[in-house]
Amino acid sequence: MTGAGTAVVAGGTGGIGEGIVKTLLGQGWTVFVPVLGMEKGERLLSYVGDQGNRLRVMPADLSLREEVAGFRKLVMQATPKLDLVVVSVGSSYYGHSLHKIDEAEWARLLEENLATHFHLQHEFLGYFHDVNQGAYVTLAGPEADFVHPETGLMSVFAAAQKMMARVEALEAAGSGVRVYSITSKTPIATRARGEQSSPSWITPFDLGDYILALVRDQVAGCRDSLHVLDTREQLRRLLGAAR
Numbered sequence: 001m002t003g004a005g006t007a008v009v010a011g012g013t014g015g016i017g018e019g020i021v022k023t024l025l026g027q028g029w030t031v032f033v034p035v036l037g038m039e040k041g042e043r044l045l046s047y048v049g050d051q052g053n054r055l056r057v058m059p060a061d062l063s064l065r066e067e068v069a070g071f072r073k074l075v076m077q078a079t080p081k082l083d084l085v086v087v088s089v090g091s092s093y094y095g096h097s098l099h100k101i102d103e104a105e106w107a108r109l110l111e112e113n114l115a116t117h118f119h120l121q122h123e124f125l126g127y128f129h130d131v132n133q134g135a136y137v138t139l140a141g142p143e144a145d146f147v148h149p150e151t152g153l154m155s156v157f158a159a160a161q162k163m164m165a166r167v168e169a170l171e172a173a174g175s176g177v178r179v180y181s182i183t184s185k186t187p188i189a190t191r192a193r194g195e196q197s198s199p200s201w202i203t204p205f206d207l208g209d210y211i212l213a214l215v216r217d218q219v220a221g222c223r224d225s226l227h228v229l230d231t232r233e234q235l236r237r238l239l240g241a242a243r
């Protein structure tokens with residue numbers, strides 16, 4: 001597609017999501033963001049400043065199927081067409097060996113990191129298949145492919161999210177629906193990480209630019225589903241080569 005469209009950014013109040021929201025708004029897109037609490041929505045509106053007139057925040061707990069269905073219904077009442085869904089949803093859990101994680105923590109993390117993704121793809125990929133168009137993007141950190149002690153559960157969920165995207169991409173082959181999984185090999189230089197970030201780290205704005213280049217067919221391999229970004233320099237080079 002060319003020009004601006006309409007997007008949902010799930011996790012748009014998070015460190016990565018807020019930068020993607022800002023990038024899309026800056027390019028003229030209309031953006032819908034589900035929020036767990038309206039105070040998070042207010043914080044996002046204040047972060048995007050003047051561009052907030054094309055941002056709509058709506059309460060929804062994405063771990064609950066009926067709330068995701070309700071959110072999709074509200075979005076589709078507010079816009080005639082949806083072009084892009086970005087899923088930047090999850091939670092972190094570090095410092096515990098896998099065999100020591102208790103059942104309640106497991107259940108909570110499963111809801112936050114996989115049930116959310118399952119419900120979102122059910123509702124929004126379902127819609128994209130119905131209309132035979134749209135791009136569905138999920139993001140993964142390096143832990144999707146690498147294992148470290150005491151952070152293993154994050155690898156389990158990231159690898160599962162990535163596999164979910166691979167299956168969805170295969171099932172969308174030959175249709176007008178595109179499914180992407182973008183893996184960043186660097187941590188993401190979010191606002192929260194501030195000065196702890198390195199200049200070689202990919203920023204949320206870079207991810208937003210890359211997603212836009214994919215949906216606009218402006219980057220090599222834009223029909224492939226799996227994208228791996230090594231460093232910020234490489235990502236900017238890919239985007240530069242596409243211009």
Ligand SMILES: NC(=O)c1ccc[n+]([C@@H]2O[C@H](COP(=O)([O-])OP(=O)(O)OC[C@H]3O[C@@H](n4cnc5c(N)ncnc54)[C@H](OP(=O)(O)O)[C@@H]3O)[C@@H](O)[C@H]2O)c1
Pocket residue numbers: 010011012013014015016017034035036037040060061062063064088089090091092112116139140141142158184186187188190
């Ligand atoms: N950080 C990295 O280096 C990196 C790199 C690549 C990919 N990723 C992946 O990208 C995702 C986002 O990372 P991040 O650093 O932006 O994390 P983050 O700041 O914790 O953001 C997570 C987002 O998910 C939302 N969320 C979680 N559970 C939800 C629920 N039940 N209903 C609605 N929203 C929910 C959070 O909402 P609230 O704001 O209300 O809590 C927040 O907006 C993660 O899944 C992570 O695995 C991370």
